[in-house]
C-alpha cells in the first residue's frame with residue numbers, strides 16, 4: 001500500500017491492521033462500488049479470510065471518517081473509496097445490477113443550483129449522490 005496515502009489516512013484516525021490495509025488497497029483498486037461479499041471473494045483469492053462482521057465494522061468506521069462512501073445497489077450496501085479521489089457518480093444497469101463509477105468533476109454548477117432551491121426551504125445539503133440508470137454494454 002502507498003506509504004503517503006497510509007500516512008494521510010493515519011492522520012485522519014485510521015488504525016492500520018492487516019485487514020484495514022487489505023481493505024483500503026482493494027477499494028482503491030476497484031473502479032466500481034464493492035459489496036462486502038465482493039471484497040470477501042477478492043480476499044479469498046489471496047487466501048485471506050477475515051470475519052464478515054469485522055469487515056462491516058471497519059467499513060462503517062471508514063465511512064464515518066469520509067474515506068469510504070456507502071451506497072445501496074440492488075438492496076445491498078456497496079462501498080467506494082472516496083478519500084482524495086475525484087468526485088464521482090454511479091451508473092447502474094437495470095437488468096443485471098452492474099454498477100460503475102463515473103467521474104463527475106464538474107457537477108458543481110448543477111448541484112449548487114439545486115442546493116439554493118433546497119436552502120430557500122430552510123434545508124441544508126451536505127453531500128449528494130447520483131445514480132444514472134440504464135442498460136450496461138452486455139445487456140443493451
Ligand SMILES: [Zn+2]
Pocket residue numbers: 033069071079080088089090101
Ligand atoms: Zn461510489
Ligand SMILES: [Zn+2]
Pocket residue numbers: 093094095096097098135136137138139140
Ligand atoms: Zn447489465
Ligand SMILES: [Zn+2]
Pocket residue numbers: 087088089104107108111128
Ligand atoms: Zn456530483
